[in-house]
Amino acid sequence: MSLPRIAIDAMGGDEGVRVMVSGAALARRRHEQFKFLLVGDEARIKAALDNHPNMRGASEILHCDDVVAGDEKPTAALRRAKTTSMGLAIAAVKSGDCGAAVSGGNTGALMAMSKLALRTMPGIDRPALAGLMPTLGDDDVVMLDLGANTECDARNLVQFAVMGAAYSRIVTGKSAPSVRLLNIGTEEIKGTDRLQEAAAMLRAASGLSLDFQGFIEADKINRGLVDVVVTDGFSGNIALKAIEGSARFVTDLLKTAFRSSIRSKFGFLVSRPATELLRHHLDPNNHNGGVFLGLNGVVVKSHGSANVNGVANAVNVTARLLEESLTERILADLAELGEARLRDNGSTAK
Amino acid sequence: MSLPRIAIDAMGGDEGVRVMVSGAALARRRHEQFKFLLVGDEARIKAALDNHPNMRGASEILHCDDVVAGDEKPTAALRRAKTTSMGLAIAAVKSGDCGAAVSGGNTGALMAMSKLALRTMPGIDRPALAGLMPTLGDDDVVMLDLGANTECDARNLVQFAVMGAAYSRIVTGKSAPSVRLLNIGTEEIKGTDRLQEAAAMLRAASGLSLDFQGFIEADKINRGLVDVVVTDGFSGNIALKAIEGSARFVTDLLKTAFRSSIRSKFGFLVSRPATELLRHHLDPNNHNGGVFLGLNGVVVKSHGSANVNGVANAVNVTARLLEESLTERILADLAELGEARLRDNGSTAK
Structure with a gap:
């Protein structure tokens, strides 16, 4: 074919x-x-x-x-x-x-x-925009929705989970990627009604090619603990941009720090391969390509x-x-x- | 007294x-x-x-x-x-x-x-949890709500703006701190109805000791462009934790990079004062103290x-x-x- x-x-x-x-x-x-x-x-x-x-x-x-x-x-x-x-x-x-x-x-x-x-x-019911983000683990994490749907109900989130897992299977080669819902705590009682409803639906579903593991907080997205992070487009866009902005903030601080003395300038030159590795890993071009699922x-x-x-x-x-x-x-x-x-x-x- | x-x-x-x-x-x-x-x-x-x-x-x-x-x-x-x-x-x-x-x-x-x-x-109507975050500018930025109220209406957001500005006046010494609402775009049509309603109310209000400047996206929170960022507790918690997690992610990558070769280890030792400065700036202890307003x-x-x-x-x-x-x-x-x-x-x- x-x-x-x-x-x-x-x-x-x-x-x-x-x-x-x-x-x-x-x-x-x-x-x-x-x-x-x-x-x-x-x-x-x-x-x-x-x-x-x-x-x-x-x-x-x-x-x-x-x-x-x-x-x-x-x-x-x-x-x-x-x-x-x-x-x-x-x-x-x-x-x-x-x-x-x-x-x-x-x-x-x-x-x-x-x-x-x-x-x-x-x-x-609604398509979603999914993106890849770097992690400390071996694979990129798939996050969706990144802004196509400002507000979502539980049913939308469940469908995003299924679509995100299908995308992750292609990215990671895993047969049942781990999926979590983005929330402000990991306890079952945390978050909005629609998040709890979506979690209940995903827990109850069987036969899906994904491993639903509950909630994840935004500070864990890049730790390499999970393959797919599911959220509505508003929170997803906030999380994505907060992560990008914070990474830029730290590297900007680092640049300022390295320029702060002759000694650190020299140190920067010596450790250039290390900082280049960092730059490469964080370069959004290396994670480019949002997919409408x-x-x-x-x-x-x-x-x-x-x-x-x-x-x-x-x-x-x-x-x-x-x-x-x-x-x-x-x-x-x-x-x-x-x-x-x-x-x-x-x-x-x- | x-x-x-x-x-x-x-x-x-x-x-x-x-x-x-x-x-x-x-x-x-x-x-x-x-x-x-x-x-x-x-x-x-x-x-x-x-x-x-x-x-x-x-x-x-x-x-x-x-x-x-x-x-x-x-x-x-x-x-x-x-x-x-x-x-x-x-x-x-x-x-x-x-x-x-x-x-x-x-x-x-x-x-x-x-x-x-x-x-x-x-x-x-409701108290909010406000926190300080580091910026590239001279002053910390006040962000609220950080998680006390999972869902908020426009009136809540307007009250948060007033309270956050009062807090910022004490932190920055400015008589009318700049205030923006966290959103997924800066155009007036972006975001939820309640965000647009809150923006309209803040634009219409006069005599307040704050300078309302519209919307801000999450990647700009730490740029030092604004004194107060107002949002609901769900998005605020997501943004706060995404920023913290991303900063930790970058510094963890940096550590790994510095350990990757003898040359970069040497470079790290030489540039230690620079990286210590970074560590100091990002240490959450230096921005500790969330205030219930x-x-x-x-x-x-x-x-x-x-x-x-x-x-x-x-x-x-x-x-x-x-x-x-x-x-x-x-x-x-x-x-x-x-x-x-x-x-x-x-x-x-x-």
Whole structure:
């Protein structure tokens, strides 16, 4: 079976065409069998391809003039779904021409367009945005929702758990990734009613390919103790940004400290490999690629400020999700969840 | 006018009497005019005072045998308000015998007991837990609520803004500290209805001793751009713990990196003063002392794992709040808020 193509919104992201095309070309070195549909300004895409002869033969260009602006309201962008590079990349997934779309553009517009064109899977009420974060352990942790749904009910959270676990299985290779709900304490009585309800539903469900372990507090997200952290989009966005901001705060303090004396400047130079390792580990480009889960098709959001390496990571994630049939895996798990509910109802009725 | 005494729950905190008494003694070096009521096991308090003769003359001991356990449910602790060291320290504030209480014990129990004994101020629906966090700027940032109220409405958030600003005026010396609401974006349309409503109320209010500047995202909390960050207890707790956990994550990575080669070990030794500066800046003991705002009396929560320096910081915060009449300041601001509302209603009715 040949692998589906990947549609690249070549106009998205702060730097646009050059970074998107070079990033995809870099990713293709690891995933040589993939082909691409590059959507955007033909002349600029052709110019960018001149530097990547290996990519040229594997790419088709779909020209368009229109681009979704970074600060555009999703409702405004929706009206130009048929003319913009973002809209056309998603449309290529809808038509089956491509298996996935990658964009570095406006997140809200990407979500709105993807939802409208691809629709949510049967059994999913709302799609979620999932991201990978570094940990002290061997594997990245999957966290969702990162901001697609400001408010969520218990049912949404349970569906996020199933989708996040499917994503984590591909990332970690584990057959039943551990899942926890983000909360302000680990005791069963902590948090909102909807969190307690979601926990009860996940505890009761059996046959799912995940290991539900209760609640986790935000200071433990990066410890490598858990594979998937599930939360609503408001808290998830707060946690994600607090973690990013705090990491930047510490490294900024460190820079100031290292500049504070001749002695520490010298120490910094000597220990440069160590601090480079830290920089590498914390570089958001190495964890780039937020995935919209729960749609009939794969859509990956690359960070607007991602560099070539960052875009390559997002495209690598996309290729892995297609190779490992993410969508089919989630559908199979949702069927399991449905059956577990039926069994559960059956036993209650006895 | 003589300053009111400070009641110390000598049994609270992971290490109990020794740390609480030594911490108070250390704080008293900066605040020599303060006197203390030390509540707990008399024999152990006396033994601890033997190391602090300067403190002995300034302290009265109130003996009791009973202690609130760290994992005890607030409702269970409430029943022993008259026998536990925590309950008796708060009762001393209620009776007017002391101006403030400091405890390192169970946060939920401390909140429940304080609320029941001291009641909320007129004009305040719910008290909030406020904390100080380090920034890249000159002053710490005040953040509230940190977990006392899992869910809040717009009115609660507005009251938190007023109380947080009063606290920040004492911390920073500014006459109108800048205040922002924590949100998942800075555009006016972002976030929940209650956040938008709170923002509208704060924008409309005039005459308050604060400068409302709209929304802030969680990655900006520590940048030193704002004096007060206002949020509900769920998001506040998530943000606080995510920041703490991320800072620990980065410093743990740094340790691993420094241990990774002989060269970086040498570099670490040379740059030790720089990394010590970092450690000092991030040490939670240097920012210890969460304040329950909105009660008829000052109650300060010291972190359970605080060391002597940490407890000293919490007692220093308490002394400053008493010297600067925090409670009276908040009452004056609330009166202003009430008048602003009356003026507002008046103009609408025209």
